[in-house]
Amino acid sequence: MMMKQSSFSFSVILLFLLHCTTTLAQPAAAPAVPAGPTAAPPPGPIVTLTPPPLGAPIPSGPINVIRILEQAGRFTLFIRLLKATTVIDQIEHQLNNTNGRMTIFAPTDSAFSTLSSGTLNSLTDPQKESLIQFHVLSSYIAQSQFQTASNPLRTNAGDNSRYRYQLNATSYSNSINISTGITNASVSAVIYSDGQLAVYQVDKVLLPWEIFGSKPPATAPAPAPIAPALAPGKPKKVKPAPIAVTPVNDDTTKVDASGAASLMTMQNVVFFFAVMVAPIIFS
Template sequence: MRSPSRYGFGISQITLRLIMLFFLFFARAASGLNLTSLLSSVPELSQFTSLLASATPLAADLSDRSSLSLLAVPNAYLASDDHLSRHHLSPAALADVLRYHVLLQFLSWSDLRALPPSGKLVTTLLQTTGRATDNFGSVNLTRDPQSGVISIRSPAPYSPSNATILSLIKTLPYNVTIFAVNSLLIPYGLDLMASETRPNIVLNITNALVNGHNFNVAASMLAASGVVQEFEADEGGAGITLFVPVDDAFADLPPSVALQSLPADKKAVVLKFHVLHSYYPLGSLESVVNPFQPTLATEAMGAGSFTLNISRVNGSVAINTGIVQASITQTVFDQNPVAIFGVSKVLLPREIFGRNPIVSAKPLDNAPPPDDDALSPENSPGFDGQPSHLSSPPGFREDVRSHAGGSGGSLNFVVLLCCIGLYFVV
C-alpha cells in the first residue's frame, strides 16, 4: 500500500522503513569505535582520556580492532601515581604504557566473575609490538573468591605493578568494555626510554607457543613435522593466521581419532588445516564476510577442500570443520603479518577423519551469551545497585552512572533529524 504525499506523489510504507533503516545504519557506521570519544562523557577520566588522545600511534593501532577491554585510571588515582612524573616518559614509551591497558579480548562482568582461582592470562596491545619480553605484554586477571576483588598484574613473578578493578564504565556488547582501575600499570621489563622503532618481525612460532604456556603439544608437533618452517616463510606478503589447539584439546580427543598415528604427510596436512594464508586480527574474524575460508591445506590438496567455516556464535569466534566446532579462547600473538590464536579443540578435517561428527568427552563449545544484567553498568561493583568490595573516589560512582549512556546522544539526534525530514516528504 502506498501513502499519498502532500506533494502529489506516493511512497510505500516499506520504502519508508528501508530509508529509515538506511539512515540508522549510516549513523551507526559513521560513529565507529573511538575510545577517547567514549570516555569524553566521563569527567573523572578526563586526564586518562587526554593521555590517550596525545598518544597518536595508539589511535592507528586501534583503527581496525574490536573486541577490546580498556583499563582506565580515574583522575583521583592518576594524580597520586608518580610513574608518569618519575620516569619522564617519552611519547613512544607513554604509548606503550597505554597499550598495556588495552586488552585484546572483550570481557564482561560475567566473564570476570567466572575467573578461575589460577587466574586468566589476557594479551594486551603491547604484546603485538614485539617489544615485550616473553609474555610480559600480557596481564593476569585473578578474582578473590572471598571478597570478589579482581586484580590485574603482570605474569612476571616479582612485578611491582598491579591494579584492582573499581567498576564498569561502559559496555558496547562484544565490541568494547571500559573498566576503571585504581593504578596505572607499568609493563615489567619494558625499557621506558626505548624508541618507537618496531623490529622487523620474523616470528619464531614454536617459541611463541612455548611462551604461551598452554601449547606444548602443538609446539612439539609443529617442530617435529617441519611445517613450521613453511609457516614462517609465509609470514611475508599477505601474512598468516594460526589456530593452535590448547593442550587440553589434544587430551580430549576420543580414542577413535589416532592423530599421532597418522602418516607424516597426512599429519602435515592436518597442521596446515589450522592455518589461513592471510593475516586476520580478531576483529576481522568476527566480521568476516565469507565464512568459508581456504587453509594452507587447501593450497596443498586442491581448491574447495580443507576449508574452515568461521562465524560468530554467542559472542565468540567459532571455527567449524564440519565434524568439529571449536572457539577461539585467547590471542597468543597478533602483529601484522602474523596472528596466532588459541582454540578449544583440534580442528579435524572431514577429508581425513570422515563426515560424522566427532564425539569427545566434553560437550561442544556453546557458552551462553552474557546476560543483560552482566553487561549493565548498574549491576557492576562500584554502583549503588549492589554492594561493592571496591572503593572509588568520592562522587565517582554518580558521575559514571550519569554519563554512562551519553555516547548515544549524537546518534539519536541524527536519527531524529532523519525522521523529521521523512515527515515533510510523506
C-alpha cells in the same frame, strides 16, 4: 690555698678525660652513598591475551612462532607437530622472507587430550602435515575481521570444498566459533597479533573432513536412454531397403523386346485358329 688550686686543676683534668672518652666511644658515621638510577624491571613477555593497541611498535627481528607458543606455556603437542611436519619452516619462511601474512589457530594441550586414544598415531606423515596445515591461513585476520570474513576460509591444507578441507568462522558479540563439519571449536584467547601474524588459542583440535570424515557415496552412472515404445495397434513402419538395379546393355533390351512381340503375335494366331477356323473344319 695551695691545696685548693691543686683540687681545681685535678677536677679540670678529670672532666677533660671524661669528655675525650665519651667522644671516642661514639661510632663513626657511615659514609654517604650517592643515589644511583633505579634498576629497570626485566622486560615483559611478548605474549598477550588481548590484541596490542593500534600504533604499538612491532618488535624488531624475525618472527619466532615457536617462541611465542612456548612463552604461552600450553601448546606442547602443537609445537611438537609443527616441528615434526616441518610446517614451522614454511610458516617462518613466509613470514620473514616474503613478508607474508598469516593466521594460526593453536589447539591447547588439553584440546589434544580430548581426542580418542591413538588418533594421532594412526595418521600417516602426509595426513599429519595436512592436519597442521589445516590450522594455518595464508592471510592475516584480526579479531574484529571475523565478522566480515568470507567462508569457507582458505587454509594451507588446500581444497576447501565440502567433504575436503572446509573451515568456517562465525563471529558473535563476544565469541568466535570455528567449524569444520566435524569439530565445533571456540577461539578462547588471542595469543599474539601484530598486523602481520595472528595466533589464536582454540579449545579443540580442528579435524578436517578429508581425514576424519566418512566419504559420501559414489554417484552411480546415469542409465542409458530407453527408446519410446510404439503405440498399440499401429504396425511399425519399416522403410524398404533400396533394390540394386544392374545396368542392362541397350542391344539386349531391344532383342528381348522384339522376341516378346513375336511371341504375342503367335499366341493371337493360335487363338484365332482355335476359335474361328477349327469349328468349321471339324463340323
